[in-house]
Amino acid sequence: MKHLLYLSLLLVAIETSAAEPLRIHWIDVEGGAATLIITPSGESVLFDTGMPGLRDPVRIHRHCRDIAGITKIDHLVITHFDLDHYGGAADLAKLIPIGIVYDHGVRPQDVERVGEDYLGFPCDRRLVLTPGDQIPLKQAEGAAELRIDVLAALQHFIEPTDQHPENPRPDYATDQDKDRSHNANSITTLLHFGDFDFFNGADLTWNLEEKLVVPRNLIGEVDVYQTDHHGLDKSNNPVLIKSIKPRVAVMNNGHTKGCGPLTFAALTSTPSIEAIFQVHKNLRPDGETNNTTVERIANTTESENCTAHPILLEVAPDGSSYTVKIPSTGHESTFQSK
Template sequence: MSAFTFSLASLLLITLSLSGLRAQSATFYFVDIGHGNVTFVVSPSGETMLLDCGGPPQTVNRIARFVEQNNIKKIDYMVISHFENDHMGAAAELSKRIPIHHWVDHGESVTYNKSDEWWKLRRGPWARAGMGLQDNANFDRYKAARSTGKHIVVKAGDKVPVKGLDVVVVTAEGEPIAKPLPGAGQPNPACANTPVLAEDDAEDGQSVGVVAGLGKFKFAYLGDLSWQPSRRLFCPENKVGNVDAYLVTHHAQVMTSELGDYYAGLSCCSAAEVKGLNPRVAFVSMGSQGHKFGTGDAMKRVMEVVGNDLWQTEKIVGGGEAGLNGPDDQLANIGGPPQEKVPYIKMEARADGSFQVTNSRNGFSKSYPAR
């Protein structure tokens, strides 16, 4: 082979591998559907994963509109972190509008067939008569829809087999992965500032938490994981390690023990979790029409790590318990009349670890180079 043909061949190879790397991008959409969490993930393979399907059944119109506006035709894997309405409520209705191939969750609801007395102890001021029956009806509706697709029950350590992504379940049913993720497992100094609190035996604590990876890039989503199961995941050693991006657990909600020890144990995002993950960017999603959180304490803990790199599907409003907000340009829904285009924050991640985040409201965008 002459030197000339050799260099042509290597040029071609370099060009091919560069375009291969560029094509290796995954898109994450954090959507303001009005109530709860919805994150759509489009893998480089074209397969799609939906992380939670938040909102009561009536929010389905908003999710369906988002799906249509963004040309999503099917959901290959729908991962439901836990069986509460702000995470699974719209799933059954959505399955009538768009094909859902695999339903991934932790199996059965631990709150099924619980008495009003049981609920009273766990929901205190928010408990209502008939709460148990309503909870049963919600889960029955979800289960009936789930039976129309393939059901996958996951435990910590399992993978969600989305083609083109590496999706590892790091916690489920309150149990962490037995072995740390590759490169993780170091002692976590922030455990010293993360006290032991009460256990949560309702659904939040059962949350299926995942780390979705693409090459060097990693994104963590832990649903509404309560304090103690999170502590088991991050203490005494950090079993997850650092990630690039993190959707703040449990809508950035911290509860004080004034209501009782049980409530403090429902709080999110301990120092051990946030410092252990050490993300470059964080996202907060609550729902602009209900279930508003973003408690000051939680937001401060997150900002201590990510600084201004905090993006929100909606602005946190109100006084008292309401927390801080990220920079205005990085909030998708800032109130006002309902928008025709469903607000979202989009993250495009590449295998080299670089990513870009964009706000649908104003097109404001920031690039994060590979480390």
């Protein structure tokens, strides 16, 4: 009997220790977007594919093979129809098989924009995401529950309920001009993994960012905030950032794109933020003040000579803590999930 008890305790121990972490990788596509998630069950979810041309698809494919260790992209989410997000998709599909492709729907006015390359590249199937949808993911035994919820798409949002805390408009709130670009249509998602929450607003812009958190906060508080729109100042409304209270911000900027002065000020004036990570050093003259500490920057050269180092994040299988690593500088820091 005693032996049996030991054996079952041992089996429980093996089972829990065998659970894999959740991984989030920011692949450098020079100021475009390519955020790769590898789930504890081994599935992969790629948000966006960088620019057209071979540079970004080749980088993404190499990263999948050599760093992430995956041979298929199970779920590809194209957040909106700007080239730095959907541009690499068709060429990427020639390098690695793609499972389900999600976007906000190709409206008649989008057909010419995305073109036949996008509409025709091979994949298992194509689905349209609308607010309230979830990306269907396999759960892994012994790991925290994983969910990716769609909060916004095509300028529509999830319905506010009593579950979403009231959040009146603060005095410092300001408006920008109405956004008539494709950025406004971004598919915006919230990933939950146990206590860990990751907000990916894609390129959502200022006025719409406020709508997500005022008069009710539809996001809640998060652990990690991928700065909207590569850290450009048309996005990163301080009302959003101060409402969702992230502990960590990760900026997928380029060496001259994003990391804007307003964005940087919004991040550094948000008390909850303990660390800012950047894919690139801001090499503009304003970089003197608008850059995080050098060990938290993955790439420091201009794009012509860039060796495209990633930012890696790993969440413990139970979701309780996470570690951000900058392999190019050897820096890593660990944070508790909220």
